[in-house]
Amino acid sequence: MFEFLFDPKYYTWILQGLSLTIEITLFGVLLGLAIGTLLAIEDIYGRKLSRGAIAVYVEFFRGSPLFVQLFLAVYTVPAILNLRIDHYLLAFLVFGLNSAAYQKGYMKGAMQTILDDQMSAGLSVGMSKIQTLRHVILPQAYRIVIPSWTNEFCSLTKSTATVAFVGLFDLVSAGISIRAWTYQILPVWIVIGAIYLAWITGFSKIMDIIYERKKIPGVELLMQ
Amino acid sequence: MEAKNVYKAYRIKGDKKEDTKIVQAVKDVSLQIHKGDIKLIFGPSGSGKSTFLRCMAMLDFPDKGEIYLGDQCLTKPGVDLNKARARIGFVFQHIYLFRHLTALGNVELALRQVLKLPKEEARKRALAALAEVKITDCCSKYPSQMSGGQAQRVGIARAIARNPDIILLDEPTSALDPELTGEVIDTLRDLAKEGTTMLIVSHEMPFAKEVAEEMIFYDQGTILETGPPSLFFNAPNTDRAKQFMTRIINRTTR
Numbered sequence: 207m208f209e210f211l212f213d214p215k216y217y218t219w220i221l222q223g224l225s226l227t228i229e230i231t232l233f234g235v236l237l238g239l240a241i242g243t244l245l246a247i248e249d250i251y252g253r254k255l256s257r258g259a260i261a262v263y264v265e266f267f268r269g270s271p272l273f274v275q276l277f278l279a280v281y282t283v284p285a286i287l288n289l290r291i292d293h294y295l296l297a298f299l300v301f302g303l304n305s306a307a308y309q310k311g312y313m314k315g316a317m318q319t320i321l322d323d324q325m326s327a328g329l330s331v332g333m334s335k336i337q338t339l340r341h342v343i344l345p346q347a348y349r350i351v352i353p354s355w356t357n358e359f360c361s362l363t364k365s366t367a368t369v370a371f372v373g374l375f376d377l378v379s380a381g382i383s384i385r386a387w388t389y390q391i392l393p394v395w396i397v398i399g400a401i402y403l404a405w406i407t408g409f410s411k412i413m414d415i416i417y418e419r420k421k422i423p424g425v426e427l428l429m430q
Numbered sequence: 431m432e433a434k435n436v437y438k439a440y441r442i443k444g445d446k447k448e449d450t451k452i453v454q455a456v457k458d459v460s461l462q463i464h465k466g467d468i469k470l471i472f473g474p475s476g477s478g479k480s481t482f483l484r485c486m487a488m489l490d491f492p493d494k495g496e497i498y499l500g501d502q503c504l505t506k507p508g509v510d511l512n513k514a515r516a517r518i519g520f521v522f523q524h525i526y527l528f529r530h531l532t533a534l535g536n537v538e539l540a541l542r543q544v545l546k547l548p549k550e551e552a553r554k555r556a557l558a559a560l561a562e563v564k565i566t567d568c569c570s571k572y573p574s575q576m577s578g579g580q581a582q583r584v585g586i587a588r589a590i591a592r593n594p595d596i597i598l599l600d601e602p603t604s605a606l607d608p609e610l611t612g613e614v615i616d617t618l619r620d621l622a623k624e625g626t627t628m629l630i631v632s633h634e635m636p637f638a639k640e641v642a643e644e645m646i647f648y649d650q651g652t653i654l655e656t657g658p659p660s661l662f663f664n665a666p667n668t669d670r671a672k673q674f675m676t677r678i679i680n681r682t683t684r
Contacts, residue, residue, distance in 0.1 A: 320529070326489055327526040331540035331588060332516025341539060346530045422530045423572045 207393045216384050223380030224401060230376070231363045233298050238305025238362075239355070245306060246313035247339065250321070260310070267307035273368045276300050280372040297369050305362055309355070316350040317343055349420050356413040360406050377401060431486070431518075431596050431629075433461045436495035438478075438485050455481035456492070457651040463596065463629055468622055470638045471631045473648035474674065479631045480523065482648070483600045486629070487520045499595065516544045519589030519597035524605055525581050527573040533560060533584045534569040537591045545592060559591035560584070563617045579610030583617050596627040603634060635678055639663060647671045 210216040249260050267275065279296045320343060328338025367378040381398040385391055438456040443449075455478030463469055471479050484490040486497060488504050488511050497504045504514050528536050537559050541552035560566050563583040573581055582602055589597050602618070603611040615637050621628065622641040632638065638645055639659045647655040647662070647670070655662075655671050663679075666672050 323522075323524065323526045324528065326484075327522065327528060329489055329512075329515060330487060330518075330520035330522070330526075332512055332544040332592065333540060334512045337543050341543060342528050342530075349530065423575055 207390065208397070210384055210388045210390060210394070211397065216388070219375075219380040219383055220377070220397070220401070223375055223377040224405075226369075226375060227363065227366050227377040228405070230297055230301055230366045230369065231359065234301025234305050234366070235355075235359050235362055237298070237302025238309045238358070241302065241306035242309030243313050243344070245310040246317060249310065249314055250317065251335075264307045264310060267304045272300075272304055272365050273371065275304060276368055276372055293372055293374055297372065297374055301362060301366065304365075305358060308358055309351075312351050312354040312358070313347060316347040316354075319350065320346050346422070349417075349422060352413060352417040352420070356410050356417075359409060359413070363406055363409075364402065431463050431500075431627075432496075432498040433459060433482075433486055434496040434498070435460055436482065436485055436492045436497065438481055438490060438492050440481070454478075454651045456485060458495075459648075459651075459653055460495075461629075461646070461653070463627065465595075465627055466625050467643055468626075468628045468630070468641050469644045469646060470642040471629065471646045471648050472633055472638070472674075472678075473654075477649050478651040479648050480600050483520075483598050483629070483631055487518050487598050488515060489520070512544075516540070516592060517595045519592070519594035521582070521585050521589050521597065521599040521602045523601040525573075525578070525585045527581055527584060527588070529573050532570050532572055533565065533576070533580075533587075536573070536584055537588050540588070541591055555591055556587075559587040562590065562620070563587045577610060578606045579613045582606065582610075582614050586614070586617055586621075590621070590626070596629065597621070599628060599630040599632070601631050601633075603632065633678060635663075647674070649674075 245260050245263070248256050252260075276297065279300045280293055284291050284296075324342050324346065325335070325338055328342045329335070333341070366376060369376050370379040370382065377398055381394050385394045388394070436456050436459045437454075439452050439454045442451045442453055444451065457478075459482055461469075471483070473479055481490060485492045488497065492505060495505065499514055499517060502509065502514065504511065527533075528539065531539060534553070534556055537556035538552050541547045541555050542549070545552075547555065557566065557569070560569060563586050565580055565583045565587065568576055568580050568584065571580075573584070576584065582605075586597075586599075586602070589599075599618070603614050606614060611634070615634060618628075618630070618637070619641060630642075642659055644656060645659050645662050646653055647666070647668070649670050655666060655668050657666075661667075662671065662675055666675055
């Protein structure tokens with residue numbers, strides 16, 4: 207049943223697919239964190255116009271299926287611009303932008319729990335708003351946001367399966383190909399599913415450890 | 431440092447639109463404080479003392495009026511407020527230490543980021559400030575691991591480490607229990623002896639009597655009466671101040 211696992215041709219496919227899945231997820235989640243942080247800051251301090259623009263951005267990426275966003279990015283946008291853009295790059299960007307829409311919310315929430323007093327304190331010692339954000343607000347907000355960020359990572363990992371539909375070879379594409387060559391259906395999907403499970407579980411465990419290590423002593427009581 | 435005809439109002443939002451109130455926290459307040467002076471503001475809670483102090487430090491922007499630090503007018507547009515704030519120390523009622531940093535880190539941060547001191551120099555100055563408030567044993571503790579009194583002394587160390595021209599203290603002891611209040615008051619007494627310029631909002635009357643050159647009675651957004659402690663402890667001129675003093679003195683002697 208599981209003989210395909212020992213066939214070099216098939217396990218190379220699996221490894222190839224896995225590495226693409228991991229690349230897209232990690233890059234997407236990191237790009238999302240960077241953009242999400244900037245959006246959260248702009249949403250708190252920005253003018254009405256930019257807050258409106260952010261709301262539209264967030265609703266678009268949260269409200270429409272990721273699959274549709276990916277299709278638009280890969281087939282429609284390049285056609286309109288009359289450009290040839292690498293599908294990998296576009297997929298990375300879509301996942302990053304999509305994740306940013308969610309992460310903006312997590313970051314904003316985390317920042318708002320500490321903003322009032324910590325910003326006053328930072329300004330009172332002569333730091334600028336930006337210095338206070340960088341040295342006081344963000345280091346604390348990132349610690350608070352780790353659990354939500356881990357959730358975002360888990361859900362984004364599985365969403366990356368949609369890239370199979372725009373011709374990229376991820377873990378699910380590998381499964382589809384192996385199934386087509388071996389006519390094994392259940393065993394292939396059991397293996398693919400187990401790989402997702404192991405990768406996500408392992409990564410969340412690492413994040414849990416980081417969360418514990420980075421915790422500010424005594425602060426968890428304040429946050430409950 | 432000087433405040434000239436400062437006004438500040440803020441809006442309190444109610445559940446319904448018509449419940450929204452505009453509170454005049456600071457109404458035409460002027461105050462001068464010279465180098466080496468220690469002045470104490472007191473008055474009923476909710477009268478706008480804290481708001482006024484925050485305006486002095488430009489943590490809140492006055493709606494009208496001017497704040498001067500030396501010859502520099504801070505309320506003019508285009509002033510580098512960060513530079514100005516670096517010359518003003520501020521101690522908060524609820525302490526507001528940086529929660530992710532140790533006591534030493536709290537004091538060091540501004541020395542590194544604002545004064546741009548090299549690492550060693552910043553550490554030396556931070557340790558000196560912590561020694562001044564007698565709290566070097568807490569250096570590596572985080573704010574949540576300290577008692578309120580220790581935390582507030584770190585707050586004071588953070589405010590004095592830059593050698594600011596003036597220190598503004600907003601009810602530095604009112605969030606602490608009587609025992610802890612004592613240690614913070616001792617620290618302030620030491621600062622007073624060294625000739626630190628201080629504007630303190632406080633209701634610690636024995637302390638006021640001892641160190642304040644001038645007491646300022648603040649009620650309903652405005653200064654009702656000013657004078658040396660002896661005036662207030664014997665016979666204040668205004669009825670409001672008389673009432674308030676009687677109540678406070680009864681409370682402390684009881």
